[in-house]
Amino acid sequence: GFVQWYNVDHRHSGIRYVSPAQRHAGEDQAILAARHALYTEARELNPARWSGNTRNWSPIGAVTLNPERESVIKTHLPDVNTQQLAA
Secondary structure, eight states, rough: OOIIIIIIIIOHHHHHHHHOHHHHOOOHOOOHHHHHHHHHHHHHHHHGOSSOOOOOOOOOOOOOOHHHHHHHHHHHHHSOOOOOOOO
16 A cells, blocks of 8 residues: 555665665665665766766665654743653
8 A cells, every 4th residue: 555655666766766665774875875876877878868976875874754743842932841752
Protein backbone atom coordinates (compact mmCIF):
# COMPACT_ATOMS: atom_id res chain seq x y z
CA GLY A 1 0.00 0.00 0.00
CA PHE A 2 0.89 3.63 0.38
CA VAL A 3 3.17 3.21 3.41
CA GLN A 4 5.27 0.58 1.60
CA TRP A 5 5.59 2.84 -1.45
CA TYR A 6 6.39 5.96 0.59
CA ASN A 7 9.02 4.35 2.82
CA VAL A 8 10.60 1.78 0.50
CA ASP A 9 9.99 2.64 -3.15
CA HIS A 10 9.67 6.43 -3.30
CA ARG A 11 12.89 8.44 -3.50
CA HIS A 12 12.65 11.65 -1.49
CA SER A 13 14.23 14.85 -2.78
CA GLY A 14 14.91 16.08 0.77
CA ILE A 15 17.29 13.18 1.39
CA ARG A 16 18.97 13.30 -2.04
CA TYR A 17 16.64 10.89 -3.83
CA VAL A 18 17.06 7.83 -1.65
CA SER A 19 14.19 6.14 0.13
CA PRO A 20 13.72 6.41 3.89
CA ALA A 21 14.30 2.64 4.09
CA GLN A 22 17.66 3.00 2.34
CA ARG A 23 18.62 5.83 4.66
CA HIS A 24 17.60 3.95 7.81
CA ALA A 25 19.54 0.90 6.63
CA GLY A 26 22.66 3.04 6.14
CA GLU A 27 22.69 2.40 2.39
CA ASP A 28 22.38 6.06 1.42
CA GLN A 29 26.08 6.92 1.65
CA ALA A 30 27.12 4.16 -0.78
CA ILE A 31 24.27 5.04 -3.15
CA LEU A 32 25.18 8.73 -3.11
CA ALA A 33 28.90 8.00 -3.59
CA ALA A 34 28.09 5.83 -6.61
CA ARG A 35 25.90 8.58 -8.07
CA HIS A 36 28.64 11.15 -7.54
CA ALA A 37 31.15 8.90 -9.32
CA LEU A 38 28.73 8.31 -12.20
CA TYR A 39 28.04 12.03 -12.66
CA THR A 40 31.76 12.87 -12.43
CA GLU A 41 32.59 10.30 -15.11
CA ALA A 42 29.74 11.49 -17.34
CA ARG A 43 30.95 15.06 -17.05
CA GLU A 44 34.50 14.05 -17.95
CA LEU A 45 33.30 12.06 -20.97
CA ASN A 46 31.03 14.82 -22.28
CA PRO A 47 31.94 18.21 -20.75
CA ALA A 48 29.82 20.13 -23.28
CA ARG A 49 26.71 18.62 -21.73
CA TRP A 50 27.37 20.33 -18.40
CA SER A 51 27.10 24.11 -18.09
CA GLY A 52 27.82 24.12 -14.37
CA ASN A 53 28.45 21.80 -11.48
CA THR A 54 26.84 18.39 -11.27
CA ARG A 55 24.12 17.66 -8.74
CA ASN A 56 25.16 17.64 -5.09
CA TRP A 57 25.15 13.98 -4.03
CA SER A 58 26.74 14.51 -0.61
CA PRO A 59 24.89 12.84 2.28
CA ILE A 60 22.77 15.14 4.39
CA GLY A 61 22.64 15.24 8.16
CA ALA A 62 19.68 14.92 10.46
CA VAL A 63 16.21 15.40 9.03
CA THR A 64 13.23 16.55 11.06
CA LEU A 65 9.60 16.63 10.02
CA ASN A 66 8.73 19.74 12.02
CA PRO A 67 11.96 21.58 12.85
CA GLU A 68 10.08 24.69 13.90
CA ARG A 69 7.99 22.90 16.51
CA GLU A 70 10.49 22.93 19.37
CA SER A 71 11.22 26.65 18.97
CA VAL A 72 7.48 27.45 18.81
CA ILE A 73 6.82 25.47 21.97
CA LYS A 74 9.71 27.16 23.80
CA THR A 75 8.45 30.59 22.71
CA HIS A 76 4.85 30.07 23.77
CA LEU A 77 5.36 27.67 26.68
CA PRO A 78 8.82 28.45 28.09
CA ASP A 79 8.34 26.30 31.21
CA VAL A 80 7.45 23.11 29.33
CA ASN A 81 10.11 20.42 29.11
CA THR A 82 10.32 19.32 25.45
CA GLN A 83 12.91 16.59 25.95
CA GLN A 84 11.85 13.48 24.10
CA LEU A 85 11.62 10.31 26.12
CA ALA A 86 12.25 6.82 24.84
CA ALA A 87 9.13 4.83 24.10
